[in-house]
Amino acid sequence: MKHKHLFGPVMSRRLGISLGVDLVPYKYCPLNCVYCEVQRTTHLVTKRENFFSVDEILCELDGFLDDKPHLDYITFSGAGEPTLNLDLGQIVKHIKGNYPDYKLALLTNGILFEDPGVRKEVLLCDIVLPSLDAASQMAFEKINRPQAGLNVDSMIAGLELFRREYQGKIWLEVFLIAGINDSETELAALAKAINFIKPDLVQLNSLDRPGTEEWVKPMSLNALKQIKRFFAERLASPVEIISKVKYPCVDSHLDEELIHLLHNTLKRRPSTAEDLSAMLDIHINEISKVLRQLHLEKKISVKREPRGVFYSWIH
Ligand code: SF4
Numbered sequence: 001m002k003h004k005h006l007f008g009p010v011m012s013r014r015l016g017i018s019l020g021v022d023l024v025p026y027k028y029c030p031l032n033c034v035y036c037e038v039q040r041t042t043h044l045v046t047k048r049e050n051f052f053s054v055d056e057i058l059c060e061l062d063g064f065l066d067d068k069p070h071l072d073y074i075t076f077s078g079a080g081e082p083t084l085n086l087d088l089g090q091i092v093k094h095i096k097g098n099y100p101d102y103k104l105a106l107l108t109n110g111i112l113f114e115d116p117g118v119r120k121e122v123l124l125c126d127i128v129l130p131s132l133d134a135a136s137q138m139a140f141e142k143i144n145r146p147q148a149g150l151n152v153d154s155m156i157a158g159l160e161l162f163r164r165e166y167q168g169k170i171w172l173e174v175f176l177i178a179g180i181n182d183s184e185t186e187l188a189a190l191a192k193a194i195n196f197i198k199p200d201l202v203q204l205n206s207l208d209r210p211g212t213e214e215w216v217k218p219m220s221l222n223a224l225k226q227i228k229r230f231f232a233e234r235l236a237s238p239v240e241i242i243s244k245v246k247y248p249c250v251d252s253h254l255d256e257e258l259i260h261l262l263h264n265t266l267k268r269r270p271s272t273a274e275d276l277s278a279m280l281d282i283h284i285n286e287i288s289k290v291l292r293q294l295h296l297e298k299k300i301s302v303k304r305e306p307r308g309v310f311y312s313w314i315h
Contacts, residue, residue, distance in 0.1 A: 005057045006064055007078075007283030011255055013242060014129065014171070014203070015073040015105055019064065020285055022078030023085035024051055030081060030111045032145040033133075035175055035211035037288050038079040039274065039308065044147045045084065046112065054087040058094050065099050073127070074099075077107040079284050084112070089121030096124045105129065111150060113158030119165055127169040130159055132197070135189035139181045159197045172199035173242075176206050176219050176227060187227060191234040199237050204228060206243040209288075209295045210302055210309040219243070258282065258290050266300060266313035274308065 007020040025043070028051075032041035065074075074095060076082040083106075085091075095104055103126040110130030112118045122128060132155070134140040140152035163170060172194060176182055181190065194202060204227060206219035224241045231239045261280055265271060273291055277284040291311060294300045300311045 002281070003060050003064070005052065005060050007286045009069070009071055010286050010289050012073070012075070012289070015075060015127075017071050018073045018075045018105070019069070019071050020078065020283065021057070021061070021074060021076050021082075021091070022080075022283065022285070023057070023076060023082045023088060023091070024078060024080035026079050026284070028080040028084055029109070030084075030147050030150060031109050033109075033175075033211075034143055034145065034213040035177065035207055035216050037209065037211060037273070037292070038284050040212050043080075046147055046150070048084050048086045048112070048118075050086045051084075052087075054090055057087070057091060061091075061095065062098075065095075065102070071102060073103050073105040075105040075107060076125075077285060081109055081111070082106060083108055083118050083122070088118075092122060092124050103127070109144070110159050110162075111146070111155055113162045114154050115158075116161075119158070119162045123166055123168075125168055127171060128162070128166065129171045129173060131173045131175065132156070132159065132190070132193065133175045133177075134181050134186065135193040136186060139186050142180050143175070143177060156193045156196065163198050169201070170197070170199040171201045171203055172197065172237075173203045173205055176204060176224065177216055178219055178223065182219070182223065182227060184230075187230055188234070191231055194231075195234070195236055202231060202235060202237050202239040203242045204231075204239065205241075208243060209292045210304060214304055255290060258286065259294070262287075262290060262294065262300075263313055266311055267315065270303065270310040270312040272308040272310055276311075 005022050009017050009019045012018040027041050028043040028045055029041045030046045032044055105127045106122050106125045107129050133143045137152050204224055207216055228239055228241055273284060273287050276287050301314050303310045
């Protein structure tokens with residue numbers, strides 16, 4: 001059965017075998033991050049909506065989960081911000097009520113956690129993975145390019161309130177960009193905010209494959225290690241680097257099939273991730289994960305053109 005809201009399961013670096021649940025239309029997000037792997041935000045919004053029929057989403061989930069597939073997580077993610085969907089709470093309750101053996105994860109930019117209703121809706125998730133890339137408004141605007149009026153201090157306050165209310169795990173991701181949030185001042189402000197939020201783990205990330213803006217470059221492993229040391233001396237939470245980590249495509253004939261399809265396509269015709277998603281009818285996040293891995297393994301090359309980032313198979 002072809003799914004509209006589910007993708008994968010994919011092998012996730014952080015979560016293992018993960019079934020993706022995409023709850024928002026393509027690129028609806030309150031942020032327009034310069035490093036976004038699914039390109040520019042076309043709908044820069046904070047208004048929550050019932051984007052789809054909730055019955056349609058629950059029906060897809062039931063059809064998939066009734067076969068009791070092996071999964072490490074069911075993960076709300078996609079090419080937009082999942083908390084924008086007003087039905088999120090109902091969907092969380094449905095999964096936890098009917099499939100209590102499955103663990104639930106939420107990938108979020110954390111912007112809407114200011115809203116007590118949003119925080120309440122996700123309390124049943126086992127793990128929440130928010131992002132925090134800056135603690136100064138200037139760096140926040142440069143990196144995350146939020147909808148006008150969004151304030152990083154309110155976002156940090158929302159995350160801290162969530163920490164107090166939520167019993168599950170919080171793994172906070174910090175995306176590092178040389179020249180913007182890697183100065184001692186910015187890192188010290190981030191450390192202060194992170195100690196206020198008190199996540200269970202801090203994960204440092206950098207570019208693994210081209211982002212939305214060409215000027216964003218990957219950070220060297222040495223620079224990341226220095227920043228990790230800087231944080232380790234100041235943070236109460238443990239910190240790790242997740243960038244540049246090659247993950248094994250274990251147990252994943254699905255990834256192997258997809259790699260085969262990508263090989264056949266990209267050796268004939270350079271394509272963007274969006275082209276591949278449309279051509280192969282596979283969710284953009286699923287394609288993105290495998291492209292990132294192939295790029296790290298130097299199996300594909302990358303060229304930026306006016307229409308987007310094109311990938312080719314290296315012969
Ligand atoms: S990285 Fe996430 S939060 Fe940022 S623009 Fe892309 S989808 Fe939105």
